[in-house]
Amino acid sequence: MKIEFTIPGPPQGKARPRVVRMKNGASVSYTPDKTVQYEELVRLRFMSAATGQRFPDDTALRMTIISGFPIAKSKSKKLQAAMLSGAIRPTKKPDSDNIVKIICDALNGFAYKDDAQVAEIVLSKKYVAGVGETFVRIEYAR
Structure with a gap:
């Protein structure tokens, strides 16, 4: 089984949890809204993409991620061409x-029981035209 999908927009990373001190002195941590x-x-x-499929709990998985970063419009045409060519x-x-991580x-709990299976x-990481996107493929490890 192989499942492939694309996440539109520039790639994002997992942000660190934030910690806030309450008035009573207790600390509370939370995940930033952008990450959630x-x-x-x-x-x-x-x-x-999966249409209800999920990988079995006892299988080793291979994950391929291609993160496409947008090119700033301020870059010269020559530089943009070099970025797009790799x-x-x-x-x-x-x-x-x-x-x-993100x-x-x-x-x-959605694609697999735990990411320890990966x-x-x-x-x-590469540059792409447009606003960017991240391609993900999950399949059985060989």
């Missing part, structure tokens, strides 16, 4: 590990 919303978008795109690759945030965490991850 992106995780929900990942789940919606997965569920649309001669220049994104080295900016979000970090690769945070991109993987997608894996969002799919816990035994192999391939991530690529």
Whole structure:
């Protein structure tokens, strides 16, 4: 089984939990709204592509993620061409590990029981025309 889907918009990474001190001195941590919303978008795109399928609980999985970053309009035509050809690759945030983390965490309980099942991850960052997108493929590990 193989499930592929695309998440529209620029790639996002998992943000750190925020901690707030209450008036009584207690600390409360919460996940930032932007992270919660992106995780929900990942789940919606997965569920649309999976049509009710889910990977069995005892299987090792391979995840391929291709993060397409938008090119700033202020870049020269020559630089844009180099970025689109892959001669220049994104080295900016979000970090690769945070991109993987937000997608894996969002799919816990939906694509698989736990992201510990993901035994192999391939991530690529590149520039794309438009607003950006992230492609995700989940399949059995070989």
